[in-house]
Amino acid sequence: MADKDPEIVGTHSLIQKLHHLITKVSKTDSTVLITGESGTGKELVARKIHELSGRNDQPFVAVNCGTIPGDLLESEMFGHQKGSFTGAVGHRPGMFQLAHKGTMFLDEIGEMNPMMQVKLLRVLQDKEIRPVGADMPFRVDVRVIAATNKDLSAEVEAGRFREDLYYRLQVVPIPIPPLRERRSDIPTLIEHFLERHNDNRPYPISISEEAMVLLWEYDWPGNIRELENVIERLVILSDSPVVRPDALPANIRSFLSEKKIPRPKLAEEGMDLNAAVEEFENRIIDEALRRTKGNKQAAARLLGLKRTTLVAKLRRKRDADYQMPHSYNY
Ligand SMILES: Nc1ncnc2c1ncn2[C@@H]1O[C@H](COP(=O)(O)OP(=O)(O)OP(=O)(O)O)[C@@H](O)[C@H]1O
Ligand SMILES: [Mg+2]
Known part of the structure; x- marks a missing residue:
């Protein structure tokens, strides 16, 4: 990792x-809030920002606010002085000291308890930390990147997350879309992971066209992590050089048969013909993209459209599809 x-x-x-946004923010020290479902690449993006920044020869320190118990988090983050609590046997630097001049990645920020939220807000505002048991604060130079798979605005609404900290963190919000909202990347990602895992095999494994269709249609609730794990497993377990649909995990195979495919019918009370036509059009476009592995030029040719027409239709389709808590209006 x-x-x-x-x-x-x-x-x-x-x-x-x-990519464009990552390049821009990596040139600054602004606080960044990365949001996205599990496995979408939040940590990857945080590391990329660090690697592209002027801090890349300094530490990248990741803290998972969800797995460190609340009462330990403070000393983990800010360090402690000798004797400040039972068990505090010596001076111990915290993550913020270790990340000095570098980047601190605060993962699962939505899990941080209210007391720590206040302390973090103070650090972000004053750029000073106070180790547990210390009399004096001292300055640190740390760029903070936070991430969450929760809808933080809803947490604020529910009174579980401080509004002031929320705004302080998301100076630059970076929402990462789930994989099912950018299916045309699935074949590319599969190739990438096949290449990585085929290295350890006597002969390379590839995916049949039919299996690729199922992998394209599947919804990937675990996003790219799930995709990578599936490909790794296929490469390890496959007895044949070509993976066919019957070799795919059962949940993926059954997904398609259960996926409801709407078949528009003229009901008693009538129908919305425009919506039905649009629905049909979207499915055919999806299929053309799938067959051409996401190549828009080739897909447009299959559909007898100009590339620009297809792109316009895709944009309209995307706008209709995304009723997300945030827009990807980078
Ligand atoms: N666009 C991508 N290209 C290649 N690999 C990716 C991409 N996005 C994610 N990955 C890989 O997928 C895996 C999951 O990514 P990462 O750990 O960054 O996700 P996450 O959003 O932090 O997940 P979680 O919410 O579960 O912590 C990692 O192995 C990462 O390298
Ligand atoms: Mg993560």
């Missing part, structure tokens, strides 16, 4: 915009 040069694979327009 501690990749020195983290590679963000994908050519979907949302990923291109993400």
